[in-house]
Amino acid sequence: MAARAAAARLGGFGTSIFTEITALAVKHGAANLGQGFPDFAAPAFIKEAAARHIDEDRNQYAPSAGVPRLRAALAAGWQRRYGQVVDPGSEVTVACGATELLLDAMLGLVDPGDEVIVFEPTYDAYVPDIQMAGGVARPVALRLPGWRWDSAELAAAFTPRTRAVIINTPHNPTGKVFSVAELEELARLCIAHDVTVISDEVYSELIFDGARHVPIATLPGMRERTITIDSMGKTFSVTGWKVGWAIAPPPLTDAVRATHQFVTFTNSAPFQEALADALTAPFTRSETDNYYHQLRAAYGARRAQLTAILESIGLPPLPMAGAYFLLSDVSRLGFASDLDFCRFLTAEVGVAAIPISPFYSSAAQASSPARAPMLARFCFAKREETIVLAGERLRKWRNFRSPLPSAEEG
C-alpha cells in the first residue's frame, strides 16, 4: 500500500493557476501577460546595491526580525507617508516576501475553527493560509460595477468566531483601490467585533488616475488592530528577491515573529541591505520627481498601450485604479469558462492571460455569474515589445473570427 503523502489539511489545494498557465506559456512560447511579474530590468541602483553587499560579505543570517537599518528605514518611510510613528524595534518585521508574512500572520492569530473574512475575488494564497492555520474562510463578494461589497452581507459575515479580515488594496485582480468611506465601514465593524485586520498592500505604490492609497491602519482606532503587509517585489520590480515586511503594534508583531522564527527565521541579508539603501536614497525620499513618480508614469504608459490593444479587439478592460492588471469580459466569445478561454489564448493564440474564477471559492463559481463573472486578467508589467507582440497576436486572432455580437444581440 502506498504511504499517505499529504496531510488532510492540504486537501483541495491543487496546482495554482499561475503555475499551470506559466507552464503552458513556456511550452507554447506565448507572450506572457499571465503571471504578475515585471519582465523588464530592475533599476540599476538596487541591483548595484545588492551586488555591493554580497561583495562586502553581508552573506550570513540577518537578525530574525530583519536588518536593523532596514527596519528603521521602513518605519521612517511609514511616518513620512502617513504621519504615524512606528517603532522599528517592536513594530516592524521583515520576512520572505508578503507571501510568508501572510502565512505568519495567519498561523500567529488563528486557532482551529476561527473564521477569517476574505473578499472575493481573493488573491490565491489567502484561503490556503487560513486553512493551514485550521481556520475557516468566510468569503464576502465584491460585485460589479465598482467591485463593491453589499453592506448587509459584510455585516452578516461577522460572527462571534470571526478572528480576522484580510483586505487587499490596491486589489489583485480587480485593480480596485478601496475608498476611505469603504475602509471606514470595514473599520467600524472590526472595532465593534474586536477583529484584527490583515491588510495586504503590496501594490501600494502602483496607483493611477489620482487615486489615493489609504492604509486602513491609519484610520482612527485601527492602528492597534492592523497588520499591514507590503513587499519590495512590485515597487522595485524584483519579485524574485522576496523581501517583505509587516508593520503592526507590538502584540500583533509578537504573533507574526513567533511564527516567522520557525518558518524561515530570516531571509536574504544582502537583499535586505539593498532595500535599506533604496529606501534611504535621496530619489526615493524626495516628494516630487522621485523614483515612485517615474515608476507610476512608466506603468501608466504600459497600461495605456495594453488598454488600446484590448479595446481594438473588442475586449475593453474594466475601469481600475491600482496594481498592474486589466480585466476583460470574455463571456461572449463562445467559451464554456474563463479557464477554457485562457488555455486557448495561451496555447493557440500565443498570449497568456489568467482566468479569474480561481480567485473565487468553488461555491461562488457555481452559484452565479454576478458573483463570479467571466473575466480574463492581463498583466501590463511587461516590456513594450512583449505588449506589442501580444497585440499583434491578439489582433491576428480577432481578424480570423466573426465579429463580436453587438450589445443588442447579447
Ligand SMILES: Cc1ncc(COP(=O)(O)O)c(C=O)c1O
Ligand atoms: C495581492 C498580493 N499579495 C501578495 C503577493 C506576494 O507578494 P511577495 O512576492 O512579496 O511574496 C502578491 C504577488 O503577486 C499579490 O498580488
